[in-house]
Amino acid sequence: MEYGRDAAGLLRALIALDTVAAGEGAAAELTAGVLEDAGLATRMVGWQQGREQVVATTPEGDDIPPLTFTGHLDTVPADARDWHGDPWRPEADGDHLVGRGASDMKSGVAAFLVALRAHRDRPHRCRGVQVVLTAGEETGCEGAARIPAELLRGGGWLVVGEPTANCVVPAHKGALWLRLRARGVSAHGSAPELGRNAVVALARAAVALHDAPGWPRSDGFGTVTANVGRMSGGTQPNVVPDAAELLLDLRTVPGAGPAELRARVREIAGPEVEIADLVDLPLVSTPLDSPLIGAARTVLRAAGLDDEPSAPARFFTDASVLAHTLGAAGTVVLGPGEPAQCHVVDEWCSLTRLEQAVDVYGRLLDSWCAPSSDLLDLG
Structure with missing residues (x-):
């Protein structure tokens, strides 16, 4: 053919x-x-x-x-x-x-x-x-x-x-993909109060990002969107996880640049969550x-x-x-x-x-x- x-x-x-x-x-x-x-x-x-x-x-x-x-x-x-x-x-x-x-x-x-x-x-x-x-x-x-x-x-x-x-x-639209990481303290799963659960901390951030109101908006382009695309952490059920990672997809619009959006994510996720760029694509x-x-x-x-x-x-x-x-x-x-x-x-x-x-x-x-x-x- x-x-x-x-x-x-x-x-x-x-x-x-x-x-x-x-x-x-x-x-x-x-x-x-x-x-x-x-x-x-x-x-x-x-x-x-x-x-x-x-x-x-x-x-x-x-x-x-x-x-x-x-x-x-x-x-x-x-x-x-x-x-x-x-x-x-x-x-x-x-x-x-x-x-x-x-x-x-x-x-x-x-x-x-x-x-x-x-x-x-x-x-x-x-x-x-x-x-x-x-x-x-x-x-x-x-x-x-x-x-x-x-x-x-x-x-x-x-x-x-x-x-x-x-x-x-x-x-x-453009795209800003971010990697969020939380650090915790491991402990035995039967005594979670002795550790600090990184998965729980990042899960709270994930829900907050998903539910957050008031993302920037631009005429014609609509609103910035935020999607929690992937989350991982922990090793097995009886260990308090000391690390967790979340991948976030933001779709950008005029007037809402990467610096402003990173700051918004920082405000929502909290100061203890590490944030790094994965992808930064202009509209x-x-x-x-x-x-x-x-x-x-x-x-x-x-x-x-x-x-x-x-x-x-x-x-x-x-x-x-x-x-x-x-x-x-x-x-x-x-x-x-x-x-x-x-x-x-x-x-x-x-x-x-x-x-x-x-x-x-x-x-x-x-x-x-x-x-x-x-x-x-x-x-």
């Missing part, structure tokens, strides 16, 4: 590769083959063994900043015991293709690769396109942060194929009157789809890293996946939306390369 011309086939092949925080190299090899067939200069970018990434550029257009498409190849875990089928054996259920990564975000990758292949087949003067496929996005954009800037063509516009149900999303926001947002809306209208911009996404994307590395003039998040299907059991993507995205991306590429393109105004 020639995956470069079949978005559903390419999506199936990508889903079949288990890329849960590992194994992205196999997906990178598959997608690199599609990009090479489309005539792009393609290189595998090492990070960890088996977790290679892809940077590909057209040979033309190196005199101006490119239009860059990006997507991640990794997924969150899936427990097959909870699914109706094998998460890595894609199955069609009517218009839905079910499998881990179907919406988040292998459908976006499949759609823009197939659109790019068709775009390259159409005779035209190409103004330059770049594709960046990453590993480790789900664990804090680790892979994108490790792509050397000198391997990328800077500037231009950035299109992120994350799940938006083919709606224009001009912005997304992304592009003005609605930018040429990129205008072009995205125009091609959606031409494809018969709703062009109204959506509210900022609650999730982060690799744009938190790549927009800065590239010096991008602006970013749009636009992809066929369903936002509500991210990280859920029996995750699916609409095959109709997948084909719509191929059409939309193709129109956007054609708009970019049109002689009178508004996208050439980079501000």
